Amino acid sequence: MLYFEDYAVGQKSSFGSYHVTREEIIEFASKYDPQPFHLSDEGAAGTHFGKLSASGWHTGAMCMAMLVENMKNQQHASLGSPGLDELLWKRPVHAGDTLRVETEIIEKRRSASRPELGLTKNRIRVLNQNDEVVMQSVNVGMVAVRNPAHTD
């Protein structure tokens, strides 16, 4: 199991391979974001999306799926996340794209009120098969501390 003590500022990771299908874009958008540019090529023509594009919340969810898979592979002791900042949807995500994730730890600190809890701030980038960033954000992650009694 990897705990708060095992992570260092500056540490980078690269992982994931999520193939985006037309069916999944339309299924997600039909339920959660039924705007025309997320439902059909016709609805996206004439907008800056150009053709059918995934909902930004769908891209975030696909990113999360890759993050969770990576945490499981790493045996990362995740306790969830209080939130995120500076989320930008930089380019449309289209059917046929394959997404991947790059992360970097930019800050870490122990919780002041909960000794068993550590917080890491992570820069997250989602890239497509052309190495173009489609989404980026700064996420806070809560992770278990291995030795809560240690205060260093």
Added chain:
Amino acid sequence: MLYFEDYAVGQKSSFGSYHVTREEIIEFASKYDPQPFHLSDEGAAGTHFGKLSASGWHTGAMCMAMLVENMKNQQHASLGSPGLDELLWKRPVHAGDTLRVETEIIEKRRSASRPELGLTKNRIRVLNQNDEVVMQSVNVGMVAVRNPAHTD
């Protein structure tokens, strides 16, 4: 149709009623966020979630569903969103909760490069049936300008 010109800073809206089911929490999390506290009561026991809780991305998606429904009801000329800031998941969302949305326009400006485009900055709060805020964020919305030739 409501355009950029029809919105004013300080304008508030309150809308939506989204009933959250156990089935939907587990279905979303199984696909996009399969951490134990999003999959079962047992997996959430002993964490700060307490019992089965929706993925934060699911809460965001349910919020988006209410925003889109409201935009359709208002005939709002949405062109999508470049991103958001200060997203906080403040309380767990449980099966049986009913969510609603409150929004306030806190800034508006015309795009410098695209005369047909306006940008609004909106404070978004998602509340449960006990009027507790479960999620909040500051979203940027892109909306069509009715009269791109006017520069006032």
